[in-house]
Amino acid sequence: MKIVISNSVGEPIYEQITKQIKNLIFNEELCAGDSLPSIRSLAQELKISVITTKRAYEELEREGFIETIPGKGSYIAGQNKELLRERRIKLIEDKLLEAVEESRLIGLSLADLKEMLDILYESNK
Incomplete structure (x- = not known):
């Protein structure tokens, strides 16, 4: 490990x-x-x-x-794969919510935030 x-x-x-x-x-x-x-x-x-x-x-x-x-x-521990997936999705949702809150603080538009996400998603394949 x-x-x-x-x-x-x-x-x-x-x-x-x-x-x-x-x-x-x-x-x-x-x-x-x-x-x-x-x-x-x-x-x-x-x-x-x-x-x-x-x-x-x-x-x-x-x-x-x-x-x-x-x-x-x-x-x-023995893990239910679906439960693990749900936990991971919840973690992603929490981080995205934090990003949304931060973007609102600086006045970043939803379109700009989506564009940033698209760029990050594509560049980290």
Whole structure:
């Protein structure tokens, strides 16, 4: 499992970890039943605090992405593909809503916002 931590993105480290593990699950690189590194092991590998890694795992467990079995470790939880898709769509909707709100603050028209989205969508294929 490859996780990359960046100090320059302005996003908390635990969120970077949770986001990357979620992406691995969404992309089926991690599947139900796969084990995750121990909290201590991942912290050592990433050269970060055990507390930060623990927070990431707790967040993933709270959201139903992983299951932790005391004394055995953390595993990818069985996921309903449609539920995963719905969660991802909700995340996109939230980000688009934020973009709409920001565009209104600066007086950007809906047409300009759509054009920006079209350009970004086409340029990131």
